[in-house]
Amino acid sequence: MPDRGNASLRDVAELAGVSVGTVSHVLNHPERVSEALREKVTAAITELNFVRSGAARQLRQGHSNMVGLVVFDIGNPFYTDAARAIEDTLAASDLALVISSSDAEPHREARVLRTLIEQQVRGVIITPSEGTAALLPMLRERGIPVVLLDSPGDIEGYASVGVDDVAGGAMAVRHLLDRGHRLIAMITGPMSVRQARQRLRGARQAITEAGLDPEKILVPVETEAFTANAGEAAMSLLLERREVPTATFAANDVMMIGAMRSLRRQGVRIPAEMALVGYDDIMVASELITPLSSVHQPMAELGRTAAELLLDPDADERHVVFQPNLVVRASSR
Amino acid sequence: MPDRGNASLRDVAELAGVSVGTVSHVLNHPERVSEALREKVTAAITELNFVRSGAARQLRQGHSNMVGLVVFDIGNPFYTDAARAIEDTLAASDLALVISSSDAEPHREARVLRTLIEQQVRGVIITPSEGTAALLPMLRERGIPVVLLDSPGDIEGYASVGVDDVAGGAMAVRHLLDRGHRLIAMITGPMSVRQARQRLRGARQAITEAGLDPEKILVPVETEAFTANAGEAAMSLLLERREVPTATFAANDVMMIGAMRSLRRQGVRIPAEMALVGYDDIMVASELITPLSSVHQPMAELGRTAAELLLDPDADERHVVFQPNLVVRASSR
DNA sequence: GAGGATTGATGAATCGATTCAATCACGACT
DNA sequence: AGTCGTGATTGAATCGATTCATCAATCCTC
Numbered sequence A, B: 001m002p003d004r005g006n007a008s009l010r011d012v013a014e015l016a017g018v019s020v021g022t023v024s025h026v027l028n029h030p031e032r033v034s035e036a037l038r039e040k041v042t043a044a045i046t047e048l049n050f051v052r053s054g055a056a057r058q059l060r061q062g063h064s065n066m067v068g069l070v071v072f073d074i075g076n077p078f079y080t081d082a083a084r085a086i087e088d089t090l091a092a093s094d095l096a097l098v099i100s101s102s103d104a105e106p107h108r109e110a111r112v113l114r115t116l117i118e119q120q121v122r123g124v125i126i127t128p129s130e131g132t133a134a135l136l137p138m139l140r141e142r143g144i145p146v147v148l149l150d151s152p153g154d155i156e157g158y159a160s161v162g163v164d165d166v167a168g169g170a171m172a173v174r175h176l177l178d179r180g181h182r183l184i185a186m187i188t189g190p191m192s193v194r195q196a197r198q199r200l201r202g203a204r205q206a207i208t209e210a211g212l213d214p215e216k217i218l219v220p221v222e223t224e225a226f227t228a229n230a231g232e233a234a235m236s237l238l239l240e241r242r243e244v245p246t247a248t249f250a251a252n253d254v255m256m257i258g259a260m261r262s263l264r265r266q267g268v269r270i271p272a273e274m275a276l277v278g279y280d281d282i283m284v285a286s287e288l289i290t291p292l293s294s295v296h297q298p299m300a301e302l303g304r305t306a307a308e309l310l311l312d313p314d315a316d317e318r319h320v321v322f323q324p325n326l327v328v329r330a331s332s333r
Numbered sequence C: 001g002a003g004g005a006t007t008g009a010t011g012a013a014t015c016g017a018t019t020c021a022a023t024c025a026c027g028a029c030t
Numbered sequence D: 001a002g003t004c005g006t007g008a009t010t011g012a013a014t015c016g017a018t019t020c021a022t023c024a025a026t027c028c029t030c
Helices: A009-016 A019-029 A035-048 A056-059 A077-091 A107-120 A132-141 A165-178 A194-209 A228-239 A254-266 A282-287 A299-311 B009-016 B020-028 B035-048 B054-061 B076-091 B105-118 B132-141 B165-178 B194-209 B226-238 B253-266 B284-287 B298-309
Strands: A064-072 A097-100 A123-126 A145-149 A157-165 A184-187 A219-221 A247-250 A275-279 A291-296 A321-322 A326-327 B066-071 B096-101 B123-126 B145-148 B159-163 B185-186 B218-221 B247-250 B275-279 B295-296 B319-322 B325-327
Touching: A009 A019, A009 A035, A019 A035, A056 B054, A056 B105, A064 A077, A077 A097, A077 A299, A077 B096, A077 B284, A077 B295, A097 A107, A097 B076, A107 A132, A107 B054, A123 A299, A132 A145, A145 A299, A157 A254, A157 A299, A165 A184, A165 A194, A165 A247, A165 A275, A165 A291, A165 A326, A184 A194, A184 A228, A184 A254, A194 B284, A219 A228, A228 A247, A228 A254, A228 B284, A247 A254, A254 A275, A254 B284, A275 A321, A282 B226, A282 B253, A299 A321, B009 B020, B009 B218, B020 B035, B066 B105, B076 B096, B076 B298, B096 B105, B105 B132, B123 B298, B145 B298, B159 B298, B165 B185, B165 B194, B165 B247, B165 B275, B165 B325, B185 B226, B185 B253, B194 B218, B218 B226, B226 B247, B226 B253, B226 B284, B247 B253, B253 B275, B298 B319
Parallel strands: A064 A097, A064 A123, A097 B096, A123 A145, A145 A157, A157 A321, A184 A219, A184 A247, A247 A275, A275 A291, B066 B096, B066 B123, B123 B145, B145 B159, B159 B319, B185 B218, B185 B247, B247 B275, B275 B295
Antiparallel strands: A291 A326, B295 B325
């Protein structure tokens, strides 16, 4: 057995009877090498099963061919959809994607970013948490481009992509207004979360724009978490009101699933007695007993754009905001 | 402003007034350096904001501090749960995780593995697809440890971790038998998929073990895909039978959600007229109108063990198989 | 046919951290 | 006082791909 698997560029050169410079040219600038030599070199490469050392390459070039993606939680389907799109876009430029999750822990986030700097990544795409702003200068100092994901202009001085949560909230409520509802509940989730606040703002805005009074039309119910149980409790509360709303908008589909449980138990018909619109358009939204209308976010486009911004040298501080779109299903029809 | 962010180990040495060797020792073998110098060096490191070059380090050491994880699809929640556990386990050994998805495309998988080899990763954890077996020798040749994920001994000669799908199928059906059901449908999914075959085998086995005849008890229905629509169609078919089963086991929760749609439309009561058990225990299983019993897989343990096997030098060809567990909810109670 | 231009190939210098053999400083012991 | 030993520090060699100045060869043009 030939001693395969550890060949260096020098070994290839020796076998092919050329200089190391030529082998390197075959790999990086094939057009500069005559066909005869090119063939000899490629033959030697296959023969030796040669794979070039990324370390040596990076050391010389000053940067690697990797881009870092740092998300809160890899488990979140939105981020994975975006990640997929990022990966595909980068692949076209021969860049590999390195995914890490920060869990929104500053300590962990710092460690992850440090590793990325050590690897001299070509750029970083990150969904910022509370502590992120303090860490970004580390990257900036080293000339590593940064794009903020799902964070429309949260932090000054960096390019960003995001989805317009105000518009999303507005389009959900506008749809319900259009269908004649005049007392609309909103299950907001925790108001400490930016997305919750902005979706609520959008909801109010839609009502104002229709020439109506948000105070009279909208019944917001804050919950402690974005869970199904929280949604169920919120809906139970709403059904006990003197004047029960005829429609409900939830800032998240999972809470709405809980709310639907409560409705089913009380025998409230959907959408006849209670129309529903959720947010996120999760995979099962269309698979529920009553398929759920929901605000869909273009995560793939978001990812693609984030990657494009990262690669664009003069995108320094551009902010791209995508518009969500409403998917209407039986729950509000 | 000091020119921060590009300092090399030599710059640190200069500022601290010591040799490069000493700085390196401070980083890697602090105990060999006197306290006085150690402090001077650490001061210089902070002053210059020094982060060592991973490339140079790797080049010299012959390997990086990264481990590659290659999955079918990052979007799949199972894999992300496992990924999280892998990441945590590796972090304890100061190893970073690089996640990539192969989409089960051999072409893409080959490219991903090539990148990992270039990076001289310390090991690779991979969920193998059809073409994987042919690619693994590339890693073996280079002495890169490999652990197969979710693939109990599929490929000879490599360590692996997996969940016992036969046992999973068996425990679902055993539960239904225990509750007195004697005509049980199984929505299998495509039989070309190993998981589908093994879960069916488990189902048969449970019936045999109970001293009954699988041919008389079990009604398998193959579908073309693991989707909700496929599940719905399968259930409609079952309901048209002369003798309608009193229980259904689906090889996947999403198909079961479709099946439940069909049942609801026909007014079949769950579990009184039809008991249900799914597989995967997806997040919404507990959030459905009728909470769904489902076979749960210990993905976190799977991930942790995969990482441990990877780091264990004498785990060369060990196979670890986990047992799934049945979560009983209202749909079969 | 000579000079100039073009194309192809070469190999030494380079990137930055690690490591080990060599040197140094200082105290202890004979 | 001199020698030995111990522990701390040094610095040069090393890993492997890239690049650029240099050299060689071939082709055009007048």
